[in-house]
Amino acid sequence: MGQGILLSAAADVDFMVHGLFSYKFFGHTVWITTTHVCLLIVILFLIGFSIVAGRVMKHATEIPSGFQNVVELIVEMLDKMVGSTMGKHAGPFLNYIGTIFIFILISNFSGLFGLRPPTADYGVTLPLGLATFTLIHYNKFKYQKVKGVIEGLCSPWPFWAPINMIGDIAVPISLSLRLFANVLSGTVMMALVYGLLSKIAVIWPAVLHVYFDLFSGAIQTYVFCMLTMTYITDARTTE
Amino acid sequence: MEFNENFILGCSAIGAGLALIAGIGPGIGQGIAAGHAAAAVGRNPGAKSDITSTMLLGQAVAETTGLYGLLIGMILLFVKPLLP
Structure with a gap:
């Protein structure tokens, strides 16, 4: 009994990450999990898409047609989004933001195709957060210099520094x-x-898919x- | 004092339920945001798309605290960290 109380049909409900096979890596046991497989599928899809898009854009015509339309639409949309938010700082970040946007979007959508979305694993989203963190602080030190960073940390009063630091880490x-x-x-x-409504889960879960995925x-x-x-x-803006 | 497994699991379930009370906050916050957005559209129907995207962004950020509660609840229910 025990665990059965918590989830009465626990055997049918399955949303955890599963280990597929393990190997030894410098004495540690490392698992290849379902997340890796789903991530690989997503990345292969994106690579295939990029190769096709690149080939199409090599023979681009003045008046776009077919697939070229789609590619131009995506690029223009991303350019507009980055440009309107970052203003004059947009230049170097068009590629980075575009890449993570498409990656996260396809990862989230992959739930539609029966995969477990790779972004439902903290091991995938934490590196994305850490990349942002690194970029913020690299740009802060580059544009505001060490003096500006220390001033920002000590505002409004010097003894506020630990709290500002916690805010940065958060x-x-x-x-x-x-x-x-x-x-x-x-x-x-x-x-x-x-898992629990498998008898009557016909067609109507599509609505839930539209919302959740x-x-x-x-x-x-x-x-x-x-x-x-x-x-x-914010980090690149100097007063 | 010895507690058996079922007692700990039951308490975990109660804890998960309590953690999900955190859902109240984002509910109120998102409602306020949606109400003000509706008022803004009423005043200036031309800016509807801008207002909608700003509202959705703010709501998604306001949702965060509720999601933390959800996360705690899920950890208590499915990861079962309190079991010896």
Whole structure:
């Protein structure tokens, strides 16, 4: 009995990360999990898309047609989003923001195709948060110099520094946890629907998929990129 | 004093339920944001798309605290950290 109380059909409900096989790496046991496989599928899809897009754009015509339309639409949309948020700082970040936007978006959407979304694993979202953290502080030191950083840390009073430091450290954690928890909650809800209501789960779960995978996934992707851009723009702004 | 496994699991379930009370805050916050956005659209229907995207961004950020509660609840229910 024991654990059965908590989730009465626990055997059917499955949303955890599973280890597929393990190997030894410098004395540690390292697992290849379902996350790795789903991540690999997503990345292969993106690589295939990029190769096709690159080939199409090599023979680009003046009047776009077919697939060229789609590629130009995506690039223009990303350019507009980054440009309108970062203003004159947009230049070097068009590629980075575009890349993480497409990656997170396709990762979130992959729940539609029966994969476990890679972003529902904290090991995927934490590095994304840490990349943002690194960019923020690299740009801060580059543009505000050491003096400006120390001044920012000691505002409004010097003894405020520890609290400002905690605020800095909380940025990547809250960024990554927000994305992770949103996608995970969608995954858990879908697993519960398919696991516990499997007898009547016909067609209508599509509505839930639209909300949890498409809507929530797109919003969270947008929020992640938007916050990254805002923080970086803040770090690069010198008064 | 010895506690058996079922007692700990039951307490974990109660804790998970209490953790999800955190959902109240984002509910109120998102409601306020949506209400003000509706008022803003009423005043200036031309800016509807801008207002909607700003509202969704703010709501998604306000959701964070509720998600922390959800995370705690899930950890208590499924990872079962309190079991010896």
